[in-house]
Amino acid sequence: MSEELHDVRLTVNGASHEIRVPARRLLSDALRHDLRLTGTHVGCEHGVCGACTVLVDGEPMRACLMFAVSAVDHEITTVEGLTHADGSLSPVQQAFAECHGLQCGFCTPGFLTTITAGLRDNPQPTHEEARDMIAGNLCRCTGYQNIVKAVERAAELGSEARTSTTGGAS
Structure with missing residues (x-):
């Protein structure tokens, strides 16, 4: 007996996708296997x-x-959707690159999405708030120091971007 499939319309990274999935297909599996967005790691x-x-x-x-x-x-929004429309890196992605916030890269997509939301809610975190922001994500390689530096750098880059678009007022 085969499992019943359901027609599902997902909006991912601004684009609409129609897929047929079993009722218990995890979103992570649908993203990776049905939509081929392999940046979401399991x-x-x-x-x-x-x-x-x-x-x-x-x-x-x-x-x-x-x-x-x-x-x-x-x-x-997956990690693939964090880049700007012109292909340039988001402040969080740029900060990870500048601060060497990754090693093997397996956990990086989860950190990037988590930090993106965290900085939206708290654009100028203290050092402790930056650490708390990433507390729910695990990394086996970095020791977290450069990830925390990347959070702080991304906040700086975001502040610079807000200042340049508002003409000096943030």
Whole structure:
């Protein structure tokens, strides 16, 4: 007996996609296997590591804990959707590169989406707030110091961007 498939329309990175999935297909699997957006990594499959974090309506969500059918009528942003329309890096991506915030890169997409949402909510975090911002994401390689530096650098870059678009007032 084959499992019933459901027609699902997902809005991912601003584009609409129609897929047919079993009711229990995880959002992480739909993104990776059905839409071929492999930037969303699957680490623990229990919502603990944060590698699969995407933004759902702008809020960080573990894609391994959400069914694809539950994502209908929500805007999903993956790591692939963080770059600007012209292909340039977002402040968080640029900061990770400048501060060497990654080593193997497996956990990086989850950090990038988490920090993007965190800086939207708190654009000028203190050092402790920067550490707290990433507390739900695990990394086995970096020791977190350069990731914290990347959060702080991304806040600077975001502040510079806001200042340049407002003519000096932030």
